[in-house]
Amino acid sequence: MVSRQGLTYMTAAPPISVFIIAHNEEDRIARAIRSVESFADEVIVVDSGSTDQTVRRAESRGARVLVNPWPGYGAQKRFAEDQCRNDWLFNLDADEAATTSLAEEIKTLAACGALERAPFWRVRIRDVFAHESGPAAWAYGYNQIRLYDRTKGRFSASPVHDTVRPPKGAAIAQLEGAMAHRSIRSVAFHVEKMNRYSTMQADDMAARGRRIGRWRLVTEFPLAFLKAYVLRRYALYGWWGLVISTNFAYTRFLRLAKTYEAELLAKSARQEPPE
Known part of the structure; x- marks a missing residue:
């Protein structure tokens, strides 16, 4: 107007x-x-x-x-x-x-x-x-x-x-x-998505040169679970809230586990003597 x-x-x-x-x-x-x-x-x-x-x-x-x-x-x-x-x-x-x-x-x-x-x-x-x-x-x-x-x-x-x-x-x-x-069709679908998406996140972190503190392998899962269950209010869904909070936390842990795995493989490759 x-x-x-x-x-x-x-x-x-x-x-x-x-x-x-x-x-x-x-x-x-x-x-x-x-x-x-x-x-x-x-x-x-x-x-x-x-x-x-x-x-x-x-x-x-x-x-x-x-x-x-x-x-x-x-x-x-x-x-x-x-x-x-x-x-x-x-x-x-x-x-x-x-x-x-x-x-x-x-x-x-x-x-x-x-x-x-x-x-x-x-x-x-x-x-x-x-x-x-x-x-x-x-x-x-x-x-x-x-x-x-x-x-x-x-x-x-x-x-x-x-x-x-x-x-x-x-x-x-x-x-x-x-x-x-409607991102989650089923628990089975969610598991496949967690695996696929955490791989992309780990690859993205590697491409940007990001490293993780080893201590996060211990704290990531419980802190992410609390974030989902309390801050995201998944607790209000009852038992279903327990399921989706656990899956959320596991996704967060997976990306760190895959990042750490990539670091170990890279270190191992550097230490191997040439054939």
């Missing part, structure tokens, strides 16, 4: 491109796309080689699907950004869905020109487990920039830490609606 000579005019609503990265998400991709259809000018899905029906189901919801071999989280999201035709972007993962209140909020902000108040907008992303229909009142979540003007800032290229990097001093606003995050 702009004012000239005492008169007020409506500015054109900036079109919003939505992008999603996916791999073997046939059970979740349609829900993610459906949740943003009310405000999306286009939906881009970048698939990294799914072997299930992810591509077909995304296309059936009207998304434009591109295939790009997996380069890491940040790099894949930067690739997806480049495929969008608009500068205003909204990102969600295939295991996420905008709640109805969030979708309506974004649609209203865009329609009245209020998006221009800030080039970056944070959204609260709340955990939803397989046995739940929506986030619990106490659900843990994190607050990330997911709606933004890509001419002002973009995702980092980190293979592990996929976050939007605003320039210093940039205005950042807060969306009131939340996003539902």
